[in-house]
Amino acid sequence: MSERSPKKTDTMTEAERDAYHAEKMKKKKAARDKILATKTEERGLVIVHTGRGKGKSTAAFGMVFRAIGHGFNVGIVQFVKGKWGTGERDVLEKFPEQVTIRAMGEGFTWDTQDRQRDLAAARSAWDAAKAMIADETYKLVLLDELNICLRYDYLPLDEVVETLRNKPRDTHVIVTGRNAKDELIEIADLVTEMTEIKHPFRAGVKAQAGIEF
Amino acid sequence: MSERSPKKTDTMTEAERDAYHAEKMKKKKAARDKILATKTEERGLVIVHTGRGKGKSTAAFGMVFRAIGHGFNVGIVQFVKGKWGTGERDVLEKFPEQVTIRAMGEGFTWDTQDRQRDLAAARSAWDAAKAMIADETYKLVLLDELNICLRYDYLPLDEVVETLRNKPRDTHVIVTGRNAKDELIEIADLVTEMTEIKHPFRAGVKAQAGIEF
Structure with missing residues (x-):
């Protein structure tokens, strides 16, 4: 104490x-x-959640629900397969008219170890993301775990940065994942780092429904 | 670069x-x-989201929706009045059978400046929180911005720590707010600090629906 x-x-x-x-x-x-x-400007933001701690995707998920509450349409691209659990999916599916989810089919996972397949999946997911960002009916676009694709050079950083820099004025884009690239942080409006101070894994507690997935 | x-x-x-x-x-x-x-234990966690950055309440809000997706009942006590916006409330109200919200009626806000009223409101909100924690039909209890009440000594820290330490085994409790007390961090299982790296306020951008509230 x-x-x-x-x-x-x-x-x-x-x-x-x-x-x-x-x-x-x-x-x-x-x-x-x-x-x-003094704060008078209103425009869509590029938001980054990074760091080794928990809450990066969960806070983005919370923002998705806040946007749903405001009646906005939301686009989600999941760059890591199986990252989101049944809890997330089941509740998002209750809002089919407002939420569009694209999962990177056979995307990055420690279980595959097939780089060529990962590269193709990353490209396909990124193309879906670009289409969502260009479509102004989406007020919020979540690119969940995009940072991991950038970290493994699955996507060209320049192209991602250019797309975000030239996004429609009113669209908010959230990018999550640890190890955010400096170039991404540079163009972002809001960057939060989640830092792990204490984690139950250290005490032998396993991942649980409602908390981890 | x-x-x-x-x-x-x-x-x-x-x-x-x-x-x-x-x-x-x-x-x-x-x-x-x-x-x-090696991670085999399953039990309810005490989770703290603290730090000066954004995402503390939003990540908790995301966990609430994840729990809703799993069919769990969730109790929420808001210790700061008006903190949650219409986006959050409107979407939570779509799940009346699973979600119970207690707002600290005339609670802490910079707009009141009436300490005695704040003290009474904090006590009443905390009593509601204790009742929710004791009620095992709630799998998740969110004590949003409780840390601010502890920081201003509106509630006895010892009583809060004891209640969390003796919570029902399977109940998860999330406490949010900057400046989490050391004694709370000590008994917590999972502590994440949200650190602000970049904030749009600095560039003159105002709070916006779907992002800030």
């Missing part, structure tokens, strides 16, 4: 603490309002 | 590269299978 350091509020009465709190929150609100007033 | 460092595969023929790849993937698969074989 870390030792708790003393706080300014420790020696205050409840009434003093309430007043102190009100003043502090008022200042925070003013600062936040001032920042928000 | 970062300069690309030369790779072992750069000087190989395509056929050599395919063979190299197959061998490497085979080793990876063997290593992974070996690790997986």
